[in-house]
Amino acid sequence: MIRLLPMADDPAPERADAARNREAILAAALRLVHTRGVGCVTMETVAAEAGVGKATVFRRFETREGLMAAVLNESESLWQASVMSGPPPLGPGAPPMDRLLAFGHSRLRTNLTHADLIAAAGRPGARSAAAVSFTNMHVRHLLGELGVSGDLLMLATALLAPLEMVVLDQQVTREHLPLERIQAGWDDLVHRVVGA
Amino acid sequence: MIRLLPMADDPAPERADAARNREAILAAALRLVHTRGVGCVTMETVAAEAGVGKATVFRRFETREGLMAAVLNESESLWQASVMSGPPPLGPGAPPMDRLLAFGHSRLRTNLTHADLIAAAGRPGARSAAAVSFTNMHVRHLLGELGVSGDLLMLATALLAPLEMVVLDQQVTREHLPLERIQAGWDDLVHRVVGA
Numbered sequence: 001m002i003r004l005l006p007m008a009d010d011p012a013p014e015r016a017d018a019a020r021n022r023e024a025i026l027a028a029a030l031r032l033v034h035t036r037g038v039g040c041v042t043m044e045t046v047a048a049e050a051g052v053g054k055a056t057v058f059r060r061f062e063t064r065e066g067l068m069a070a071v072l073n074e075s076e077s078l079w080q081a082s083v084m085s086g087p088p089p090l091g092p093g094a095p096p097m098d099r100l101l102a103f104g105h106s107r108l109r110t111n112l113t114h115a116d117l118i119a120a121a122g123r124p125g126a127r128s129a130a131a132v133s134f135t136n137m138h139v140r141h142l143l144g145e146l147g148v149s150g151d152l153l154m155l156a157t158a159l160l161a162p163l164e165m166v167v168l169d170q171q172v173t174r175e176h177l178p179l180e181r182i183q184a185g186w187d188d189l190v191h192r193v194v195g196a
Numbered sequence: 197m198i199r200l201l202p203m204a205d206d207p208a209p210e211r212a213d214a215a216r217n218r219e220a221i222l223a224a225a226l227r228l229v230h231t232r233g234v235g236c237v238t239m240e241t242v243a244a245e246a247g248v249g250k251a252t253v254f255r256r257f258e259t260r261e262g263l264m265a266a267v268l269n270e271s272e273s274l275w276q277a278s279v280m281s282g283p284p285p286l287g288p289g290a291p292p293m294d295r296l297l298a299f300g301h302s303r304l305r306t307n308l309t310h311a312d313l314i315a316a317a318g319r320p321g322a323r324s325a326a327a328v329s330f331t332n333m334h335v336r337h338l339l340g341e342l343g344v345s346g347d348l349l350m351l352a353t354a355l356l357a358p359l360e361m362v363v364l365d366q367q368v369t370r371e372h373l374p375l376e377r378i379q380a381g382w383d384d385l386v387h388r389v390v391g392a
Contacts, residue, residue, distance in 0.1 A: 132366055154381025157367065161357030170328055171353065185350025192389050 022060050024050045029071045030078075038116035043067065069121040072114060079110050080134055096145035097194070103142070104186045107135065107163050108179070112172065115165040135160055146194050155193055162186060218256050220246045225267045226274075234312035239263065265317040268310060275306050276330055292341035293390070299338070300382045303331065303359050304375070308368065311361040331356055342390050351389055358382060 028050035032041045043064055047054040061067035088094035089102040139156035148155065161167065163186070171177045224246035228237045239260055243250040257263035284290035285298040335352035344351065357363065359382070367373045 129366075129370060150384055151377070151381050154377065154384065157363065158354075158358045158381065158385045161360060161363045162354045164357060164360060164362060166360060166362055167353065167357050170325075174325060181347070181350065185347050185354065188346055188350065189354045189389070192391075193385070195388075 018060070021050075021052055021056055025052065025057055025060055025067075026070060026074050029067060030075060033071060033075070033113060033117065038068070038113070038120050041068075041120075064120070065122040068117050069123065072117040072121055075110070075114065075117065076128070076131055079106070080131075082106075083138060096142045097190075100139070100142045100146070100190060100194075101187055103138065104159070104163065104190065105183055107160075108168065108183060108186065111163055111165050112168055115169055118165070143194070148194055159186075159190060159193060162189065214256070217246075217248055217252055221248065221253055221256055221263075222266060222270050225263060226271060229267060229271070229309060229313065234264070234309070234316050237264075237316075260316070261318040264313050265319065268313040268317055271306070271310065271313065272324070272327055275302070276327075278302075279334060292338045293386075296335070296338045296342070296386060296390075297383055299334065300355070300359065300386065301379055303356075304364070304379060304382065307359055307361050308364055311365055314361070339390070344390055355382075355386060355389060358385065 025046060029041060029046045032045055032049055036045075043057045044054055046067065047057045050057070057067065061070060082090055083103065083106075085091055089098040090106050092099075094102070136153065136156045139159055140152045143152050143155055162182075168182070171182055172179070221242060225237060225242045228241055228245055232241075239253045240250055242263065243253045246253070253263065257266060278286055279299065279302075281287055285294040286302050288295075290298070332349070332352045335355055336348045339348050339351055358378075364378070367378055368375070
């Protein structure tokens with residue numbers, strides 16, 4: 001088998017300490033996003049929280065946009081892991097209706113945080129097909145467990161659509177609706193869709 | 197009362213024939229958008245359809261993006277007028293459930309066309325707060341006429357969310373779902389929400 005020569009711009013493999021630094025920086029950034037909000041997260045605050053020099057943060061992620069894009073991916077992966085194998089009711093082990101409601105509440109908050117991260121990453125409108133597919137499959141699975149009949153792909157899409165960032169942004173940023181009302185509205189929708 | 201001097205860059209008032217040209221060009225562009233699709237509409241085809249010179253189209257709208265932005269506004273205005281005062285079942289005079297279903301089917305098609313127009317106007321993600329408010333008020337009004345109780349603002353938002361361009365784009369462009377299935381899914385959602 002012919003081995004291809006490495007391309008000139010192939011990144012060198014990360015050394016173990018570089019990988020550790022990267023992980024520590026991402027974890028610190030994620031903590032700051034959750035506790036202070038995306039707007040308060042700077043390269044400086046992340047470096048201080050991670051216990052590394054500011055230059056290290058710039059060397060690993062180049063720009064604040066680059067860091068925010070990496071935090072977005074990390075956050076979505078962690079959220080998917082908590083749905084698949086985290087504690088109930090979001091994770092397995094709770095009755096399907098409890099899981100569905102927990103899923104909606106969690107996705108609502110995650111999407112609001114991710115909307116800020118996407119804006120901070122300089123990628124307005126970015127929307128991962130893999131994330132869409134994961135959430136739809138999960139909701140279809142729970143609707144099936146609840147014994148809902150009909151076109152489950154369409155019903156899952158209908159339940160997920162009000163949690164879309166563009167819809168939430170309209171409600172939260174422009175109409176200043178409280179999260180509790182949005183969440184109660186979603187619960188009502190779920191009961192109407194499942195109960196029919 | 198002190199009259200302000202006109203600002204230097206105030207546009208001169210359109211002469212009657214210029215206004216007629218503008219209307220004829222917009223109407224021609226709208227016909228072409230509906231018959232051939234946004235992708236096939238060029239400054240040349242619009243000029244030919246409107247019976248004016250290509251230079252006139254450029255003088256009125258400067259660029260294809262400018263023309264598409266004007267067509268988008270015109271199309272949304274005409275659609276709102278047909279909801280408020282057009283023939284039933286989209287317009288007044290039909291039972292509220294017939295009007296609601298006609299509204300959804302019509303908005304589905306309009307939003308798909310408008311997604312193309314927004315892209316052609318070079319304004320990805322553009323979303324008019326006035327259009328959101330109009331559609332939400334209309335759906336709330338019909339839900340009220342249908343005797344639905346609950347948080348009608350949230351329920352209207354839930355019915356409109358699956359018609360959002362970002363959701364339709366995922367279903368039509370990426371998943372290649374037929375419009376009939378999307379429409380049937382929306383009808384099912386309406387019946388579940390209203391029937392509860």
